[in-house]
Amino acid sequence: MIKKGAEASLYLETWHGRKVVLKKRLVKKYRVPELDREIRIQRTRHEPSIIHKAKEAGVPTPIIYMIDLASSMIVMEFVEGKRLKEVLDHLPSEERRRLCRYVGILVGRLHKSGIIHGDLTTSNMILTPEGRIVFIDFGLSEQSFELENRGVDLHLMKRALLSTHFKHAEECFESIINGYMEVMGEETEEVLNKVKEIEKRGRYVSKR
Amino acid sequence: MKDGYCLGIESTADDFGVGIVSFEGEVLVNVNDTYTPEKGGIHPREAARHHARVAGKVLAEAFRKSGIKPKELSVIAFSQGPGLGPCLRTGATAARALASYLDLPLIGVNHCVAHIEIGKLINKAEDPVTLYVSGGNTIVAAFEARRYRVFGETLDIAAGNCIDVFAREAGLESDRGLPLGRIVEERAAKGENFIHLPYTVKGMDLSFSGLLTAAITLLKKGKYRIEDICFSFQETIFSMLTEVTERALAHTEKKEVLLTGGVGSNNRLKEMLRIMAEEHDATFHSVPKEYALDNGAMIAWVGVLSYKHGLTVPVEKSFVKLKWRLDEVEVPWVDEKDVD
Numbered sequence: 153m154i155k156k157g158a159e160a161s162l163y164l165e166t167w168h169g170r171k172v173v174l175k176k177r178l179v180k181k182y183r184v185p186e187l188d189r190e191i192r193i194q195r196t197r198h199e200p201s202i203i204h205k206a207k208e209a210g211v212p213t214p215i216i217y218m219i220d221l222a223s224s225m226i227v228m229e230f231v232e233g234k235r236l237k238e239v240l241d242h243l244p245s246e247e248r249r250r251l252c253r254y255v256g257i258l259v260g261r262l263h264k265s266g267i268i269h270g271d272l273t274t275s276n277m278i279l280t281p282e283g284r285i286v287f288i289d290f291g292l293s294e295q296s297f298e299l300e301n302r303g304v305d306l307h308l309m310k311r312a313l314l315s316t317h318f319k320h321a322e323e324c325f326e327s328i329i330n331g332y333m334e335v336m337g338e339e340t341e342e343v344l345n346k347v348k349e350i351e352k353r354g355r356y357v358s359k360r
Numbered sequence: 361m362k363d364g365y366c367l368g369i370e371s372t373a374d375d376f377g378v379g380i381v382s383f384e385g386e387v388l389v390n391v392n393d394t395y396t397p398e399k400g401g402i403h404p405r406e407a408a409r410h411h412a413r414v415a416g417k418v419l420a421e422a423f424r425k426s427g428i429k430p431k432e433l434s435v436i437a438f439s440q441g442p443g444l445g446p447c448l449r450t451g452a453t454a455a456r457a458l459a460s461y462l463d464l465p466l467i468g469v470n471h472c473v474a475h476i477e478i479g480k481l482i483n484k485a486e487d488p489v490t491l492y493v494s495g496g497n498t499i500v501a502a503f504e505a506r507r508y509r510v511f512g513e514t515l516d517i518a519a520g521n522c523i524d525v526f527a528r529e530a531g532l533e534s535d536r537g538l539p540l541g542r543i544v545e546e547r548a549a550k551g552e553n554f555i556h557l558p559y560t561v562k563g564m565d566l567s568f569s570g571l572l573t574a575a576i577t578l579l580k581k582g583k584y585r586i587e588d589i590c591f592s593f594q595e596t597i598f599s600m601l602t603e604v605t606e607r608a609l610a611h612t613e614k615k616e617v618l619l620t621g622g623v624g625s626n627n628r629l630k631e632m633l634r635i636m637a638e639e640h641d642a643t644f645h646s647v648p649k650e651y652a653l654d655n656g657a658m659i660a661w662v663g664v665l666s667y668k669h670g671l672t673v674p675v676e677k678s679f680v681k682l683k684w685r686l687d688e689v690e691v692p693w694v695d696e697k698d699v700d
Contacts, residue, residue, distance in 0.1 A: 191599075270562060
């Protein structure tokens with residue numbers, strides 16, 4: 153096992169001579185079987201299809217080799233590299249900005265194509281040795297062109313930066329938005345206004 | 361620091377509570393008086409009137425039951441926010457009056473921080489991921505770099521509010537005195553058939569409004585047993601809460617889970633979180649009702665912690681903060697060395 157996530161375990165295996173990741177959605181004993189099965193099957197079916205759409209949008213994602221609904225399992229490419237979460241804080245400022253800008257471009261491409269990642273954290277981005285960033289874990293993603301969903305997606309990204317990379321959160325988010333703007337153009341402002349609105353909506357914000 | 365006592369006043373919503381806690385963390389007294397509306401939810405102004413009416417009585421009761429005399433106190437704390445304006449102001453006024461009269465330092469306490477800290481104190485927990493879920497709040501938080509960071513929260517209404525509104529729509533108000541959540545819990549325990557309802561988790565954040573609308577629609581259809589609707593409704597909400605807490609636990613790699621707030625007294629929710637925590641080799645802590653609901657002792661305890669770090673507030677700057685976020689507050693008493 154390489155990672156025990158909240159909803160799935162990832163196993164590193166060799167599959168027909170290839171290094172692969174098995175993503176197996178786990179039975180959660182805490183929820184009733186009806187709901188549990190529904191959530192697992194729905195997410196197992198959904199994730200590969202949206203990963204494919206992300207590729208079409210020009211966002212690097214792992215190759216899907218096989219899905220098995222009965223055991224809620226996906227067999228996909230093992231992406232070599234490091235999680236952005238682990239490297240981001242230790243980079244020189246300029247390099248950090250460059251990478252964040254790149255992340256912003258990728259998020260912009262997703263949104264432009266109607267894909268909402270749903271869990272934009274730096275744990276879900278892999279920096280490959282060639283310097284590419286691969287987005288993983290589309291388990292909570294959805295298809296939508298709605299401003300609201302785009303706003304929530306960016307809000308979550310910002311939140312993740314604040315909780316995980318608080319020292320550089322502002323700098324990172326700014327660079328992400330610069331990249332995002334390259335793809336989304338004028339729409340960016342609308343999305344950012346939405347982010348502000350969502351932040352205010354959270355019940356307890358001091359600056360209204 | 362020499363021995364001393366802090367008196368804490370809680371008044372963010374429908375409870376007016378007073379607690380006295382020693383500098384060592386011993387709760388000497390924790391008393392309150394709850395405003396019960398004739399019908400429907402909390403009316404802020406009416407609740408504040410109630411608080412003003414009972415303040416003297418509750419304070420007197422606290423002194424009498426603890427055996428502490430006013431002049432033995434070292435510091436006065438009050439819940440400064442977040443909460444309902446009129447209610448907060450009533451508690452703040454009482455606290456300012458006491459502090460001025462007794463010439464004691466005053467401390468403004470964040471209500472959400474207080475819920476976490478009293479839960480930690482009662483359970484001897486060190487560094488938990490906290491799920492604080494009540495009628496006004498739904499927050500998943502954990503300590504990280506000087507503050508309790510919010511890892512997830514509701515994007516619209518609080519889970520407790522969602523349950524209360526549903527219960528009123530279902531006409532479950534009849535058994536007066538019992539909290540609505542309890543009635544839903546009892547009905548849910550008799551449910552057998554699970555009905556699909558919207559399950560909305562976005563990253564680590566939650567949304568309950570669509571679920572509430574769908575559940576009310578089910579009620580109005582009249583096709584399903586109320587027990588089955590309560591069961592499905594509760595299972596869906598609690599699965600969402602547990603999933604988000606689990607995500608925060610996996611993300612932070614902490615080893616404790618703390619459940620607090622009014623909804624935290626639900627046995628099914630406790631059971632789900634316990635199972636989840638065990639799967640991650642984490643310890644599950646729940647908080648007894650007396651300390652899980654809004655109470656004065658939690659305010660007094662954070663008053664003690666704050667006082668030891670010199671975080672007093674002059675009366676003229678002790679405005680209440682209606683929208684004071686948990687993650688705006690630095691908590692210097694949490695030792696960085698003790699946590700990840």
